[in-house]
Amino acid sequence: MQKRPFRKVIQVAATLAFFVLPLAAQNPDYDQPYRPQVHFSPEEHWTNDPNGLVFYQGEYHLFFQYNPEGDQWGHMSWGHAVSTDLLHWHELPVAIPEHDNTMIFTGSVVVDHQNTSGLCTHGDCLVAIYTGHTQTSEGIRQTQNLAVSLDKGRNWAQYPGNPVLDLHMADFRDPSVSWDPIARHWIMAVSLPKEHKIRFYSSTDLKQWTQLSDFGPTGDINGDWECPDLIRIPASNSAKSIWALKVGLNPGAPQGGSGEQYFLGDFDGKSFHQSRLRGSHGWTNYGKDDYCAINFNNLPKDQKPVLLGWMSNWQYAAKIPTTPWRGQMSLPRRLSYISDPAGLALKQEPIVAPLRGKNYEISALSTNTSALYGSEHTLQPPFEIRLHFGHPVEPVFGLKIFSDPQHWTEVAFDTAKKEFYIDRTHSGAAISPDFPVRTKAPLVTTRPYDLTLIVDRSSVEAFAQDGTIAMTDLVFPVSNNLQIQIFPDDAKPIQSEGQLWELKSIW
Numbered sequence: 001m002q003k004r005p006f007r008k009v010i011q012v013a014a015t016l017a018f019f020v021l022p023l024a025a026q027n028p029d030y031d032q033p034y035r036p037q038v039h040f041s042p043e044e045h046w047t048n049d050p051n052g053l054v055f056y057q058g059e060y061h062l063f064f065q066y067n068p069e070g071d072q073w074g075h076m077s078w079g080h081a082v083s084t085d086l087l088h089w090h091e092l093p094v095a096i097p098e099h100d101n102t103m104i105f106t107g108s109v110v111v112d113h114q115n116t117s118g119l120c121t122h123g124d125c126l127v128a129i130y131t132g133h134t135q136t137s138e139g140i141r142q143t144q145n146l147a148v149s150l151d152k153g154r155n156w157a158q159y160p161g162n163p164v165l166d167l168h169m170a171d172f173r174d175p176s177v178s179w180d181p182i183a184r185h186w187i188m189a190v191s192l193p194k195e196h197k198i199r200f201y202s203s204t205d206l207k208q209w210t211q212l213s214d215f216g217p218t219g220d221i222n223g224d225w226e227c228p229d230l231i232r233i234p235a236s237n238s239a240k241s242i243w244a245l246k247v248g249l250n251p252g253a254p255q256g257g258s259g260e261q262y263f264l265g266d267f268d269g270k271s272f273h274q275s276r277l278r279g280s281h282g283w284t285n286y287g288k289d290d291y292c293a294i295n296f297n298n299l300p301k302d303q304k305p306v307l308l309g310w311m312s313n314w315q316y317a318a319k320i321p322t323t324p325w326r327g328q329m330s331l332p333r334r335l336s337y338i339s340d341p342a343g344l345a346l347k348q349e350p351i352v353a354p355l356r357g358k359n360y361e362i363s364a365l366s367t368n369t370s371a372l373y374g375s376e377h378t379l380q381p382p383f384e385i386r387l388h389f390g391h392p393v394e395p396v397f398g399l400k401i402f403s404d405p406q407h408w409t410e411v412a413f414d415t416a417k418k419e420f421y422i423d424r425t426h427s428g429a430a431i432s433p434d435f436p437v438r439t440k441a442p443l444v445t446t447r448p449y450d451l452t453l454i455v456d457r458s459s460v461e462a463f464a465q466d467g468t469i470a471m472t473d474l475v476f477p478v479s480n481n482l483q484i485q486i487f488p489d490d491a492k493p494i495q496s497e498g499q500l501w502e503l504k505s506i507w
């Protein structure tokens with residue numbers, strides 16, 4: 001891979017700005033302002049949570065909460081896209097439409113390898129377990145239901161015995177189902193949002209469910225609990241795995257609005273037990289814009305779990321200034337965990353390398369503010385930056401990404417406040433009073449000061465401290481031509497080295 005010093009990068013990039021444009025979006029249907037170039041978004045209309053993530057016969061399936069009729073929430077159905085590499089998505093027709101006054105809320109898809117359900121006709125098949133949201137004369141009823149596909153997720157039939165689980169409740173949703181290879185049965189984690197409980201069930205046939213246990217209330221209970229996900233997590237440095245239980249919280253997350261907490265511990269086949277070690281409760285994302293992330297079922301055994309979420313926040317999702325679509329997904333990330341003297345932590349590594357194009361080296365001497373700020377030298381998103389900062393000699397250091405002297409976004413370490421942060425208070429369009437914020441995560445001084453940043457046309461995804469901090473924030477810059485500055489500046493240089501890649505559009 002070709003490498004050049006960063007100072008030159010910016011100069012080269014100035015010229016590149018003209019040449020990069022056609023690279024950015026080859027498909028005119030995906031070339032509107034703010035249209036993400038490395039993140040999935042539906043061609044048109046509204047989306048929220050990812051649903052039924054599953055790998056099957058060489059394809060990754062992304063189903064998603066979708067309104068086929070417009071760009072606001074409503075008529076919830078499952079949209080559908082497939083990919084062979086988790087990055088390039090091909091959108092297909094709606095998979096499971098709303099029907100008979102029932103909306104199709106969030107849920108899972110499993111591969112029923114042994115036809116435990118009796119719903120497969122030839123060998124295995126895909127079974128969706130989703131929440132049906134029905135307006136009845138007595139009010140709202142949420143129940144768990146099945147649908148089956150015999151043709152790789154293209155066509156779905158409702159199971160005639162639906163619902164398979166009904167507590168006669170208005171709030172009972174978002175089943176996460178996976179196969180327990182030891183007990184040889186299915187496990188469901190499903191939310192009782194108002195009671196701040198995740199309830200576990202087991203089943204041998206996906207139709208009859210036996211209640212096992214409840215987890216919660218614990219951790220953060222300032223809002224509804226939604227979108228649970230139970231995931232076996234390998235260690236990044238040894239063979240021992242642990243379990244993570246991820247729980248969505250809306251509203252009331254620390255950054256405001258919707259957010260996601262995780263618990264690390266053990267699932268003994270019946271109950272989840274949170275570890276007593278430090279770090280066993282954290283936030284899957286410390287930014288504002290990653291919600292209802294779930295992991296892929298049925299991945300090949302040698303792959304780490306892959307998590308993908310909805311890149312928005314219920315506080316302002318309806319006001320996102322994009323058309324003809326509204327809503328996008330985060331990048332997929334591989335999950336592991338670390339255990340070090342500071343405690344446990346979930347580790348996330350974004351999958352993006354296959355999109356890398358031209359590569360430039362960033363060196364410590366490239367931080368001359370005057371050379372960059374206000375200059376003509378610009379970059380076009382999408383791009384990726386990986387940086388390692390040396391031992392901090394300055395209280396605050398990081399990157400400033402800006403589109404003009406009045407509009408910028410800061411991604412930085414604040415060692416005085418012991419925070420890693422993204423500050424988007426000056427990033428551009430403030431679409432709601434809840435939008436201009438500085439999102440922050442606690443710094444662990446014994447973990448490395450490293451940073452991976454993926455900048456797309458309307459988002460910044462940051463991974464810091466060995467991937468133990470993930471921070472995803474939407475931004476709506478005033479211009480697509482961005483400049484980058486490492487700060488502080490040459491006056492007090494900070495040791496930093498790394499690389500920058502232009503990323504190729506997935507469209």
Ligand code: FRU
Pocket residue numbers: 048049065076105106131173174226227291292
């Ligand atoms: C979370 C959520 C889920 C629900 C879905 C409805 O974003 O509220 O709990 O199943 O969205 O679209």
